Amino acid sequence: MKPVKARAYTSLFLIVGVLLLTSAVIFIFREVLTPFFYSKQLGTLGIVLNLAIILLFLMGLTRMMALFLSYAHEEAVLERFVDRVKDNAANPLHKLDNQSLIVERVNALQILYDQNAEINQGSLASIVAAGESARFTLVRFVHNILIISGVFGTVVSLSVALFSAEGLLNTPDDMQKMGAILGGMSTALKTTITAILCYAVFSYFHLRLQDIRTQLLANLEQTTALYVMPHFRTTEGSILNDVSILTTELRQAAEAVIKIQERFLQAGDRLQLAVDDLQGQISTIGHSLARTVETNSDDLRVIRESIREGFRLDDKPVPTLPKTALISR
Structure with missing residues (x-):
């Protein structure tokens, strides 16, 4: 089986490392970064927009960390089940998590076998894949909306700048309007940069999470085919055998x-x-x-x-x- 648990814990350590490193950089260069988020012309608008992007990014990472831990736990349960089957244990499911994928798979196969129904492993795999895809709703939402949030910040900032430009046309001597225009354009650029950086980091961990999910499902199907299905064979060839x-x-x-x-x-x-x-x-x-x-x-x-x-x-x-x-x- 593929090493899902090791990759999950490695991804967790990487996320924690990135967060700690980012926090350290922000703390060390706080005097330089403060003007990046705060604009005198627009006030706290830049802070609010960038903070919204960062909070959305952190929310997605938190959900990713929960999924990484969940997949590591699923892989540990799967390994224990395989070891028990290899040791010819009387009940390989003893004291295993009833909500784990392998326990639910064995219970589903047992129900079909007791009803003398045809066992289609492909259908069971599709059901599990659909269930796991539903757990990615928040992650997909953050991944799709993160770059759009940068565009939203840019649109808001440019709207403020255009509004100030309209006022500047009416009163050409008002330099405060000119500062608002420049501040809006600067805030638009800053929110775009923040969104792009968050999106790049989030996309990397999102791809790792998808790979780990695919490997876990592959390990589940491999275990089912090698260690579970031989006990629930219902084909004509198996009956003759x-x-x-x-x-x-x-x-x-x-x-x-x-x-x-x-x-x-x-x-x-x-x-x-x-x-x-x-x-x-x-x-x-x-x-x-x-x-x-x-x-x-x-x-x-x-x-x-x-x-x-x-x-x-x-x-x-x-x-x-x-x-x-x-x-x-």
Whole structure:
């Protein structure tokens, strides 16, 4: 983007410098310049006419300074928006000035997009250009009237001179009338010089202001085309492109689902193998336990038989008589 903000601040510094330099020159050479504005023959007429031209000039410069600051602010907001878009921010318009050009442009595009209306960037650009042109009303007025004000001062001064000349014809010996004629002609020249100087300075800054406005609008349209319009595409080609992208994403998603399904099947097979292996181990352990129990039973049987034979025990014990029976015998 073109450096609008830097040029705007440079123009502001130039305006302030010109005003300060002019003020310093007027203060230093005040004794020389006082007769330039004041005429003894016409009194304060020259001061009033020149002061009116200077006030008109200062009014136009004040409006220019306000526009320079406004365009510098617009450029700063535009740069912040572009930086946020490049950083993939969730809401690039967060805490931006709602009255700025880029915010109004994005909101206008969103309204058209929500209504499924055709987006014509050229029409939006024309609307913005018309709005900015309306802000130049006072500047254009001053630019057009400034040189005419010098002509007006010249006409007024010459009118006074001609009026005095008419009186001089009636009384040729009246030297005061001759002084009024000369004073009127001098005032006409002075107002013309003042108007020309103010017009030259004002025209220079007016051209700089127009250039900065053009560059700002160009930056706005460039940002809209590069960073905003791709999110609001409604042409047939863009729709086909979106469908193509969606189809590709769906195919990739289906392939991912198939891969996941294959992984689940492989996991199921592995789980079945693990279950079969576990069942085999359980069967082996069961058979081992059965053989161990059978072996232990045989060993116990042998031990029992050995004890019976060792102690000569019968399978069924013989009941013994009680001692009372033996005593009785």
